[in-house]
Amino acid sequence: MKPIEIQQLKKRFGQKSVLDGINLTLKPETIYALLGRNGAGKSTLFNIIANRIPQTAGTVTIEGQPISNNDQVLNRLYLMSEVNLYPPRMRVDEVFKTTAALYQGFDFDFADRMVNEFGLNTKTRFNKLSTGYRSILKLIVALAVDVDYVFLDEPTLGLDANHRELFYSLLMETYAERPRTFVISTHLIEEIANLVEQVLVLENGQLTVNDTAEHLSQLGLAVTGPVADVQTYTAGLNVIGHEALGKLRVDYIYGELNEQREIPDTVSISHLDLQKLFIYLTSQEVVNQ
Amino acid sequence: MKPIEIQQLKKRFGQKSVLDGINLTLKPETIYALLGRNGAGKSTLFNIIANRIPQTAGTVTIEGQPISNNDQVLNRLYLMSEVNLYPPRMRVDEVFKTTAALYQGFDFDFADRMVNEFGLNTKTRFNKLSTGYRSILKLIVALAVDVDYVFLDEPTLGLDANHRELFYSLLMETYAERPRTFVISTHLIEEIANLVEQVLVLENGQLTVNDTAEHLSQLGLAVTGPVADVQTYTAGLNVIGHEALGKLRVDYIYGELNEQREIPDTVSISHLDLQKLFIYLTSQEVVNQ
Numbered sequence: 001m002k003p004i005e006i007q008q009l010k011k012r013f014g015q016k017s018v019l020d021g022i023n024l025t026l027k028p029e030t031i032y033a034l035l036g037r038n039g040a041g042k043s044t045l046f047n048i049i050a051n052r053i054p055q056t057a058g059t060v061t062i063e064g065q066p067i068s069n070n071d072q073v074l075n076r077l078y079l080m081s082e083v084n085l086y087p088p089r090m091r092v093d094e095v096f097k098t099t100a101a102l103y104q105g106f107d108f109d110f111a112d113r114m115v116n117e118f119g120l121n122t123k124t125r126f127n128k129l130s131t132g133y134r135s136i137l138k139l140i141v142a143l144a145v146d147v148d149y150v151f152l153d154e155p156t157l158g159l160d161a162n163h164r165e166l167f168y169s170l171l172m173e174t175y176a177e178r179p180r181t182f183v184i185s186t187h188l189i190e191e192i193a194n195l196v197e198q199v200l201v202l203e204n205g206q207l208t209v210n211d212t213a214e215h216l217s218q219l220g221l222a223v224t225g226p227v228a229d230v231q232t233y234t235a236g237l238n239v240i241g242h243e244a245l246g247k248l249r250v251d252y253i254y255g256e257l258n259e260q261r262e263i264p265d266t267v268s269i270s271h272l273d274l275q276k277l278f279i280y281l282t283s284q285e286v287v288n289q
Numbered sequence: 290m291k292p293i294e295i296q297q298l299k300k301r302f303g304q305k306s307v308l309d310g311i312n313l314t315l316k317p318e319t320i321y322a323l324l325g326r327n328g329a330g331k332s333t334l335f336n337i338i339a340n341r342i343p344q345t346a347g348t349v350t351i352e353g354q355p356i357s358n359n360d361q362v363l364n365r366l367y368l369m370s371e372v373n374l375y376p377p378r379m380r381v382d383e384v385f386k387t388t389a390a391l392y393q394g395f396d397f398d399f400a401d402r403m404v405n406e407f408g409l410n411t412k413t414r415f416n417k418l419s420t421g422y423r424s425i426l427k428l429i430v431a432l433a434v435d436v437d438y439v440f441l442d443e444p445t446l447g448l449d450a451n452h453r454e455l456f457y458s459l460l461m462e463t464y465a466e467r468p469r470t471f472v473i474s475t476h477l478i479e480e481i482a483n484l485v486e487q488v489l490v491l492e493n494g495q496l497t498v499n500d501t502a503e504h505l506s507q508l509g510l511a512v513t514g515p516v517a518d519v520q521t522y523t524a525g526l527n528v529i530g531h532e533a534l535g536k537l538r539v540d541y542i543y544g545e546l547n548e549q550r551e552i553p554d555t556v557s558i559s560h561l562d563l564q565k566l567f568i569y570l571t572s573q574e575v576v577n578q
Binding site: 013036037038039043082119128130131132133136154157158159160161162163164165187188189275278279282283 | 302325326327328332371408417419420421422425443446447448449450451452453454476477478564567568571572
């Protein structure tokens with residue numbers, strides 16, 4: 001398996017620049033989170049990589065070969081998205097057969113197990129499935145195809161809490177058995193924080209974060225204490241947000257602390273969870289303050 | 290404003306019974322959560338109340354009048370759902386105008402403010418909006434129409450964390466200014482726990498819970514301690530789930546404790562959050578154990 005190389009990728013829709021020079025290497029056998037605000041261009045990036053829409057400029061290659069020209073390479077990646085690719089009246093079992101004909105190595109055993117665990121009726125027609133079960137069907141297909149790169153665009157859309165848990169555990173199971181790359185875009189950040197190795201953040205058409213989940217969680221800190229003490233301590237640090245509660249204040253920091261500066265006894269420092277870090281990193285007008 | 294009365298409501302799709310005798314009074318000026326697993330029939334219930342699909346049996350009435358026969362009554366309720374009602378090439382501002390022509394009292398000022406806060410471009414055509422922004426457009430319409438009953442079927446589908454926060458605060462704002470009934474179906478239970486007054490749970494076609502959020506949160510308890518002590522204490526109580534970690538055990542209880550029985554020193558009791566309570570209340574095969 002070789003990495004996917006994305007270089008200087010740009011996409012415009014009319015006047016609007018959606019992707020503005022993305023450089024990114026997607027490594028084999030790695031689980032990525034692709035985060036970004038609504039409209040940040042996550043689906044556009046997925047659609048270009050999977051050759052569903054053309055880029056305006058830049059390249060997506062494997063071993064120097066453009067993905068778009070190469071059926072053999074395109075056959076090694078799969079995009080699960082919000083778009084419904086199946087004929088409305090196609091039955092669930094027919095969806096599996098059709099997919100198996102297109103992608104060699106469809107794992108019918110694993111698909112059957114997932115069907116049972118999710119309680120999906122394989123005789124139901126696609127247009128009779130509820131929103132949640134449409135996502136479930138697409139997920140089953142995405143985890144059962146034997147490809148090297150799986151792109152999951154909001155995989156848990158409409159899934160209830162139990163089904164989301166089930167999906168995460170099936171994902172980890174299939175990843176352990178047959179390591180491959182998953183790139184997951186989601187707005188339920190906290191739920192995937194523990195399964196993700198690498199975090200990508202898209203903002204204003206650019207990749208602003210490309211770091212390990214572990215390193216990110218070390219960089220995000222909450223500094224809590226009396227207003228004056230907190231502000232004195234965090235002066236000069238990269239404060240990405242704050243909250244106030246009476247005479248107490250929390251400053252959210254992204255980046256290194258000043259090792260030279262002593263932490264006052266009145267001030268406590270704790271790690272930010274990934275969702276909160278993301279909210280503050282990506283919000284111009286911070287909510288709740 | 291009068292309550293909506295739902296009596297012995299049944300719905301079958303072919304052989305499959307989706308709603309099996311729902312009895313429910315929806316009170317004016319109340320915020321409800323409608324919870325249920327994927328495929329539980331939440332959308333079906335909404336669609337029948339809003340007269341988009343016919344029931345198999347039973348009635349939905351206001352002041353003894355069937356809702357379905359009464360345009361004046363139907364004009365007092367609004368359903369926001371996953372279905373895209375707008376022509377693909379209609380612009381956002383045209384959606385507002387069209388809605389205003391159908392529903393008297395469309396609040397253009399509030400809609401404008403929401404447009405700004407969410408960063409929605411009103412010149413964009415519906416089919417060019419991202420998944421998240423389609424939800425945002427529908428939400429703006431649902432909060433701007435002047436009706437007595439608003440049904441929101443998974444309103445936050447595809448919304449990022451900041452936009453979900455923004456939606457919840459706008460909902461509370463408009464509710465405070467102009468109290469009316471909101472019925473919200475969602476799978477992000479914890480996020481709406483604080484705004485909801487009344488909780489409804491649909492399961493196997495029946496309404497299994499219809500209670501205040503406050504009372505429910507008192508009924509859900511986690512009993513933690515050494516395995517033997519926990520099991521002795523919870524014997525005979527309504528244990529809806531458990532987790533084990535080495536020699537420790539957590540039993541999840543729904544219902545009253547036995548006041549006669551003393552709580553051992555080794556055992557601690559805490560409240561369950563609503564999402565966890567729901568997961569255990571509605572799962573046949575409990576995940577993670």
